[in-house]
């Protein structure tokens with residue numbers, strides 16, 4: 518719409534810019550803003566003051582100027598647009614689930630020496646390698662934010678230059694931390710680091726000096742509880758970004774497949790969907806990361822769940838229609854690239870219900886079009902914004918074989 522030379526921002530593009538009906542991209546805007554020819558922006562109803570003082574410098578968030586309605590519309594719009602681009606019209610679009618502020622339970626940070634011996638820890642600055650010190654954060658779960666501050670204090674005492682990468686994940690026992698590229702040499706440094714682990718009650722600390730991560734501290738074996746089942750948590754294992762995002766995705770899948778006789782969970786990871794299903798349903802959980810398969814298997818056996826966890830590369834060796842014949846439900850949650858070769862086999866199968874969970878609407882819709890061409894209809898999509906204030910979009914979807 519053009520009001521006396523002003524153009525209205527009608528949507529947020531995949532990279533975060535606002536876009537007008539004429540296709541003009543304007544960074545830093547929200548849907549409903551009006552943009553003049555000289556670039557002056559008049560705020561619309563969805564443009565808010567960013568809650569964080571670091572917004573715009575820190576690389577952790579991209580869209581804090583957009584209110585919740587605008588964010589939810591963006592997440593839904595990306596999913597529906599991707600489906601339509603492949604000729605699919607979802608029969609139902611469930612309300613978008615947005616994770617609340619301060620709920621992110623995993624983050625990758627960088628720590629470097631600042632001036633005056635002070636360490637800086639934070640996300641990369643937007644569009645650069647500079648680290649913006651995380652003095653405030655509205656996305657990280659409070660326990661992760663607290664640990665980031667304690668790490669800053671600890672690292673500030675270290676002498677010598679460093680540039681380390683730090684992965685933090687919130688699990689059952691507290692914070693699981695992996696630090697890469699931080700030399701720990703000699704007795705004094707080792708004891709200092711042990712004191713840090715003890716004082717902060719870290720659940721686990723792993724160090725990776727370029728030769729793979731090794732456990733430095735783990736007072737008790739770490740686990741993550743999935744669907745009420747405590748699963749051993751291997752270093753670097755995949756976990757949905759927020760607990761409530763996981764609940765939204767698993768709730769959708771349980772609602773769709775909860776009455777199945779037998780389910781295959783493909784790209785199963787530790788068993789997020791496997792263990793979310795009703796406990797009496799036999800599940801085949803297939804996954805390529807060997808340590809995740811072992812963790813899933815151990816948890817299933819301890820909890821006497823009818824789960825067969827198998828190590829399998831589903832890109833090279835997808836489940837074939839004959840193997841799929843014993844399942845009336847399949848859930849798949851592949852990496853960003855999608856699951857073309859596995860979906861080709863699913864399309865050729867007779868599986869009645871397919872729940873496809875995705876972190877990439879583009880690869881999902883391409884794969885979905887293969888199912889649609891084989892007689893599956895897109896019965897429902899559930900857009901999910903786990904990465905609040907970012908352009909990262911997730912979804913759960915249900916494909917039904919015609920006649921179901």
Ligand SMILES: C[S@@+](CC[C@H](N)C(=O)[O-])C[C@H]1O[C@@H](n2cnc3c(N)ncnc32)[C@H](O)[C@@H]1O
Nearest residue numbers: 784785786789804805806830831832850851852
């Ligand atoms: C998005 S994660 C989902 C994991 C799990 N469904 C969850 O929700 O926690 C994708 C999973 O696919 C696995 N994966 C990646 N490539 C694979 C392949 N070629 N074959 C089987 N699994 C693969 C990864 O190890 C990861 O566990």
